[in-house]
Amino acid sequence: MLWFPSFEPLNEQTGKGGRYNQAMKALIIVDIQYDFLPGGALPVERGDEVIPVINRIQDKYDLVVATQDWHPAKHGSFASAHKGAQLFEERTLGGLPQVMWPDHCVQMTHGAELVADLDQRLVEVVFRKGMDPKIDSYSGFFDNGRKKATGLADYLKGKGVEAVHVCGLAADYCVYYTAMDALDLGFKASIIEAATRPISATGFEAAKQEFLARGGWVE
Ligand code: VGL
Ligand code: ZN
Numbered sequence: 001m002l003w004f005p006s007f008e009p010l011n012e013q014t015g016k017g018g019r020y021n022q023a024m025k026a027l028i029i030v031d032i033q034y035d036f037l038p039g040g041a042l043p044v045e046r047g048d049e050v051i052p053v054i055n056r057i058q059d060k061y062d063l064v065v066a067t068q069d070w071h072p073a074k075h076g077s078f079a080s081a082h083k084g085a086q087l088f089e090e091r092t093l094g095g096l097p098q099v100m101w102p103d104h105c106v107q108m109t110h111g112a113e114l115v116a117d118l119d120q121r122l123v124e125v126v127f128r129k130g131m132d133p134k135i136d137s138y139s140g141f142f143d144n145g146r147k148k149a150t151g152l153a154d155y156l157k158g159k160g161v162e163a164v165h166v167c168g169l170a171a172d173y174c175v176y177y178t179a180m181d182a183l184d185l186g187f188k189a190s191i192i193e194a195a196t197r198p199i200s201a202t203g204f205e206a207a208k209q210e211f212l213a214r215g216g217w218v219e
Contacts, residue, residue: 024062026161028140028152028182029054030168030175030196031069032118035104035111042104044170044197053195054167055119063124063159065152067140067174069105070112070128077136078103094134096144105130127152138177141185153185163188165219167195172203176211183214190217 035041037048058064071077076093079085079100089100105112114120127150129137137143141152156164164187166179175196182189191211198204208218 023162024160025163025165026063026065026156026159027054027058027061028164028166028168028178029064029066029118029123030140030166030178031067031105031170032115032168033069033105033112034115035069036169037115040104041102041111042199044199047169047197050167050169050195050197051115051117055117057167057192057195058119058122061122061165063156063161064122065155066114066118066120066123066126067150067152067168067178068112068114068126068128069130069137069174070107071105071130072133073103073106075103075106075130075133075136077101077130081133093136094145096135098136107131125155127155138174139181140174140178141181144177153181156187161187163190165190165192167192169197171196171198172200172207176204176207179211179216180214183211183216190219193218 032051036044074081077098079087080103082091082100085091085100087100087102091098091100127140129140129150132143135143135145135147140150142149164182166175166189168175175191179189179191212218
């Protein structure tokens with residue numbers, strides 16, 4: 001007979017057995033890269049302050065993963081790739097609304113590297129995003145058109161993760177979109193406010209309301 005550990009009955013006393021993977025909670029550390037820190041190409045005000053906070057909380061999770069914005073030069077989200085575009089104005093890219101960002105997180109540049117002060121000892125996998133020049137990718141799960149998955153959802157589900165806690169930069173873009181997609185994918189999801197900073201404070205206030213209304217929590 002084919003024996004598989006997931007068929008072991010759950011022992012209520014020890015908590016052992018039962019499903020192959022017990023309910024797990026994961027920390028997702030979003031885009032802690034030099035370009036998002038003060039002095040970087042797309043700086044988030046006081047973005048550096050989240051790093052010691054993130055380092056302190058990592059060991060409270062069963063699993064820690066990170067994301068990395070990883071654009072080719074001349075990525076379609078860069079204002080420099082569009083004739084006459086102003087920084088931060090809204091245009092379109094492949095039929096989707098697109099903010100015209102300064103060049104940032106260009107592959108193999110210092111600005112794209114994960115910050116050395118981030119303790120990576122517990123980070124099991126780094127999921128890269130934003131490689132396709134024709135579409136931006138705020139969420140760690142999918143590109144903005146949801147055409148391609150990064151593999152993060154399958155990875156987390158394969159590990160038995162039920163709840164994700166999202167931190168990092170920037171609160172109103174990649175953190176928010178990652179947390180919203182997590183809810184859509186059936187995870188419980190929170191945003192850790194002390195461990196994130198926004199590009200726009202008002203943008204993040206609106207994002208938080210959307211996230212709470214969708215069933216997320218802010219801790
Ligand atoms: C991000 C804008 C453009 C982020 C990435 O990490 O929040 N924001 N690319
Ligand atoms: Zn980007």
